[in-house]
Amino acid sequence: MRKIKDLFLNVITYVSSSFGCLVLIILLLFVFKNGIRLLDWSLITSDYHQKTYQVNITDTKNYHLGDYSDPQLDGVYYSSVWGIGLQDDIDRNNEKIVTIRYLAPLSPFATIAKLEVGYQISKMTMADEMGNNLLALAKNGAEPMVADLDEAKIITDIIATSGGGGIRGSLLTTLYLIVLTLVIALPLGICAAIYLHEFAKQNQFTHIIRTMIDITTGIPSIIFGLVGAIVFIPMMNKTIQSSGGSIASGALTLTIILLPTIIKTTEESLKAIPNSYRMASLALGASKSQTTFKVILPNAVFGILTATLLSIGRIIGESAALIYAVGTAIKDSVAINEKSTSLAVHIWSLMGGENPNYELSCAISIIILLIVGLVSLGVKLISRTINKTEVK
């Protein structure tokens, strides 16, 4: 009887543990399956907003139609009349498009319409020898479009787009946020940690200060976002001439979110430094400040590194606070005194609204997860190195 009960309880623990593993696997599968298609170099380097070109090729004197040689590319429908190779594709917003895969150097598409390889054609209105109108739409595919092209003599209207769905702007924003926040928060946090551990008397007052810093960790990030919105946004508006949210206000908001973590982590590493170092330095006639900056701080490097990595991980994942303190407008040109979105907020913008873009969001998630994974690995490696040196 007892053995059955024991077995039952043990099975429960097995099942519970597999729940966590199951969730992780499903989540990773979901993210990778949906996002992997879009994951390529151009995702990182292209703009989010598309540029639209509306051109025509009607000036028959300045181009000739003829025999542009076929480069024989796979899957590409080629019009030797116009020297253009088109391919069926799906863009980052999950819509069917036609992409230009090849342009002969003298093709009128290149010389007159000034389009380039990689652009997408959404619509073309053409006329053939007898003046009949031909309309080719991207959603009908590349093959009919090329067939129509072969008949056409002039093209009265081309609507083409380039770029779109890239995350270069958000990636840059995230980078700016990280650097700016660390530049402000690390010195502040390290100073506070040094004061608390090296200089302050361990009395009631210090205890109160510590408790107040501790309470700050329990506050959800959205509250920090609210504070950022009413404090830092107006502050930045006045000082660096931003209007509304900006990367700067976001960085300041992130600073106050991260300070407790930085202080705690740095203090931990200060605690690990043997007191004998301090004694030795003071006994040599060095002042407290000299001891702190020449002896203690260099030995706390690992702790500060850990604090940095933890902060980077937190910044990349932060969404709620930035939605309030910066905004949700996705931008391609990024400046510190302007609104923009970090990677996480970019996902928020993509998923809000009528047409949530799962694929692009998952692709961005893969990038976020990779960075978070590297950060976690970094933190673990550092703690292992510290432990090794301590054991010696």
Added chain:
Amino acid sequence: METIFTISDLNLRYDQNQVLHSIDLNIYKNKITAFIGPSGCGKSTLLRCFNRMNDLIDNCYIDGNIEFANKNLNEINPIELRTKVGMVFQTPNPFPMSIFENVAYGPKCQGIRNKATLNRIVIDSLKKASLYEEVKDRLHESALGLSGGQQQRLCIARCLAMSPEVILMDEPTSALDPIATLKIEELISTLKKDFSIIIVTHNMQQAARISDYTAFFLLGEIIEYGKTVDIFKNPKNKKTEDYITGRFG
């Protein structure tokens, strides 16, 4: 005189480190047997063999034969064995529960649920452990509120609640003050009627005071084993004599 434990040619090692060498020993029923010797000579390790607590250590390898009541130890289910062979540890380790719950823990694990029965067992055990009078008014208060000596008697009561045949004691008084020690020594002497007791002790005088048989250990071997009076008055081995007279250890 009945033998309750028989050990023949027992060898024990942790990985490559041999801790017990060719131990041969008979433990007699309803007697108090003391293991004495300097620290690190394997007394506690041997003690833990009797209730197979060494099984819990990964790199411990045992060769040889131990018989409990004429049955090979390896053929008895360890959990069942531990209901018959109880153990009291060096540092009192009551559970973070009430005094009542501590003593009732063992019986409850064996499936005894009847409140009246549990009540009887708890009071009986506390009385046998000479603790009842001191705690009868606070049976449902936390055991951690007792003094060191009281906690150790509680651990003995907890052990007695299982009605074991043998009680193993691993330096039970080394963490206690002299008065508490004395109380526990008195208790051990009264327990001899109903139980067989094996006690590991650092304190030679304690062994001389309360035990019937004594085994002297040195570097994992039994140097001498016999009636306590004989060991202390007429030790046969010079090493025993040296230890007892304090020339080393």
Added chain:
Amino acid sequence: MVRHIRKNGHQQKTRIDKIIKGVLFTVTLFCASIILFIVMFIFIHGIKPFVNSYQVGEYWYRVNFWRFMTGTVWFQAPNVYGIGFIIINTLYVVGLALAIAAPVSIMTALFVSRIAPHLVGKVITTVIELLAAIPSIIYGLFGMGIVTKFVKNLAKIFNYQSAGGLSTLSTVIVLAIMIIPTITMISIASIKAVKRDMIDASLALGASPTQTNFKVVLKSAQSGIFSGIILGVGRALGEATAVSMVAGNRGSGPTFNLFDITRTLTSTMLLGLKETAGLDYDIRFSVGIILICLIFGVNFLLNMVKRRLSR
């Protein structure tokens, strides 16, 4: 050599020390007072809807505080806001999430520290650490993509039409998944800290390893495990992004139906953000005040319970 040390060098050192200590102290004071600033600013701004008047159309309005706290409808033009039902929904959702997460976490922690072979334990610990590091926006994405679909199909089985899977149940599941790593990691640490002594005593009394785990180990670790739960509850109450993506946007309530859409304090603050000024914007700060009070209140209550338990 001694001649090279200037006589007033020592005085200078002491002066520098004092200056540096002063600077560091100021910085520390600033860091500590952040919490005060937060409470102050949110309070000032969040009080406005009840104290100042806002112009909507032709008239000037205030919001009635009592109706705000007890209201069952979020917004009725032009000036009626109510969060009473939202508070109930929030507590309901977090309570359910805890009911799922706490047992799973504790059992997982027990498995990892006491039952599993060493290597398996390490693997699962790494899995839990990875789950803890995943940002909430990705959990929200996961919720929208997988959890809502699951709930939608589940609702069909019960013949209930759900709003594409956005529902209380989805919120509960996502929150549970998010707080399991927190509670598990702290529980693992607490269980590992149980003294070997205690475990040996239990085994020596003839208890089986499983009985020892459930009766003695969990009891000894209960204080630490409860701390983990308090932390998890705090996290769940404050979670905004993930919840906003799976909860729906319920206008009135409260609702206890698992398949209905719902609304929490945090989702109220995040959803429907249109302007950055005006009554609709400022009222979110009022919601923020209530959220802070709720988190502190729940924390305080749970800590009292914890103290009672460890006696």
